[in-house]
Amino acid sequence: MSKQEIQRFDIGARLSEMAVHNGVAYLAGQVAEDASADITGQTAQVLTAIDRLLERAGTDKSRILRAQIFLADRADFPGMNAAWDAWVPAGHAPTRATVIAGLARPEWKVEIVITAAV
Template structure:
């Protein structure tokens, strides 16, 4: 298993897993306790900033995202979330993407994303 690298690991998960030329991030959200009153726009911005930081740490960046799964507490937030997403993703670098409505781990969370990216 020496070709698998895990970072920020606890009993349940690793925030970053690198294998071969790929990096996998666990589900990222806004900070639930401190951002409980934030709307979908603020939560999406904070979450994507966390993705940026983890991808940088792993040796990748948002332009190298291959696949993303987006989870919305309320599908009615789709347009507002997309406005943030579309300003975050550079033209010509849009990954394969799925968006679903889902119950998230905390009532205050409105958005979560998981990504798979290529290493730089």
């Protein structure tokens, strides 16, 4: 029995930005590059980064299976949802969980983890 190949993208010492295995893409938590933006701006940046990674895996946001969203502040929920709702394709909303969490850097307002079919 042969092992299934695991393809890793943007491998670092601590983590890879994405791994693809057995037809599924697993994205690391994505955060905004410009942390000075408000929650809607940070969320839009994160969603753009997700689009880019999914494209590299040969898939897109219509094939997302699960999204895990981490917010630093519960008050940012409406602003995050505004960016999310504008981004998710109609009829393709994935399963999703949103939690309030202390993120690794205080300037980050949102982090999103995605699992998608390839």
